Amino acid sequence: MKIKILAVTGIRSEYDILYPVIKKMQDDPFFEVVLAVSSAHLSEWHNFTLKKIEEDGFTIVDKLDSLFMTNRNVQRSKGVGILTYALSQTVEREKPDFLFVVGDREESIATAIVGNYMNILTAHLGGGDPVFGNADDPMRMAVSKLAHIHFTTAELYAENLRKMKEDDFRVFFSGNPAFANIKNVEQKSLAEISEYLSFDITDGNYIVLVKHPLSSEEGGAYEQMKVTLNALEIFCTSHNYKVIASYPNTDPGSYDILRAIKEFENKQFIKFNNTLPREYFVNLMRNTKALIGNSSMGILEAPFYKLPVVNVGNRQQGRLNAGNVKFVKHQKEEIIKALEEACLNDEYRLKIQNLLCPYGDGSAPEIICETIKKINPKDKKWLVKENLC
Secondary structure, eight states: OOEEEEEEEOSHHHHHHHHHHHHHHHTSTTEEEEEEEEGGGGOGGGTOTHHHHHHTTOEEEEEEOOOOOOSSTHHHHHHHHHHHHHHHHHHHHHOOSEEEEESSSHHHHHHHHHHHHHTOEEEEESTTOOOTTSTHHHHHHHHHHHOSEEEESSHHHHHHHHHTTOOGGGEEEOOOTHHHHHHHSOOOOHHHHHHHHTSOOTTOOEEEEEOOOOGGGGGGHHHHHHHHHHHHHHHHHHHTOEEEEEOOOSSTTHHHHHHHHHTTTTOTTEEEESOOOHHHHHHHHHHOSEEEESOTHHHHTHHHHTOOEEEESSTTTTSOOOSOEEEEOSOHHHHHHHHHHHHHOHHHHHHHHTOOOSSOOSOHHHHHHHHHHTOOTTOGGGTOOOOOO
């Protein structure tokens, strides 16, 4: 009899971390894998990434509309309520043995709530990872107290969970599954990428920009993005560089970032994209000179790419820095100086090339699958938490 896994996903960035795990499970006769898909995956504004999940061949048992297209703070709490309600019905109907979820967004807390109340073992990937100044940080910790099984991206984060009084038998260091994508995606040339983007980066002198709003600084999102874009324009004009930029996530403040983007979208030095297919995005990251912005990718995945990162502002503060990330303020001169070091300083770039990555070696999908195989979902010890304080 197969073990049934219900995975929950709501946004492309989190799905790319989830994908190698559920793909490994799908290819293993021990598992039956089904998905509940929600939020930005169902949004045309985010390029309707549900289509990619369907192309990947997964069975989607529910599409849960939970994204409120508003710039107000009420958006995410309402989304959690909708998700909790809808996912409860999905779980009751599908009767999975395990729920599986990644990270700290609405999907993770809703899944943990449902699993806790409905006595379904909930496996969470990404616990113990602090992110200062963001609403997601306490949510991640709340998920850790509700989830039954923890897979962490770093040994330090596993230790953080133990310090939170999580039972040692529940905590497993797996590393970051997204590394499997980086290892397995077929190589594409810069000519192929340039043709796909309709933007010439064949000389390799380009930077990737991924910048999201920060919940504790929501009112400053427009000015912060504009300062970043101004700095990039000066750097690119001075050094003959270009920028490939992604749209922000759905958090409050994203509309303000888009307003700044509108002011730059016709500039020759920059190309904005909604959502890029994995095979193009991975190759874009393989060849870029640096990543700028405030994405978790700079913390979690860039060390595997051996990529310098300029993190602008306070988002991602508190996370484990492999040594490839330089934090700067929203100050034009400071951003330009950091970009010059990241892109043009050969000694600094060589140092980044030689850094050790603390987030695993790409074997996370195998570790997670083999660990879950050894867990009996009928064993009540996994449901009972005795050390909550």
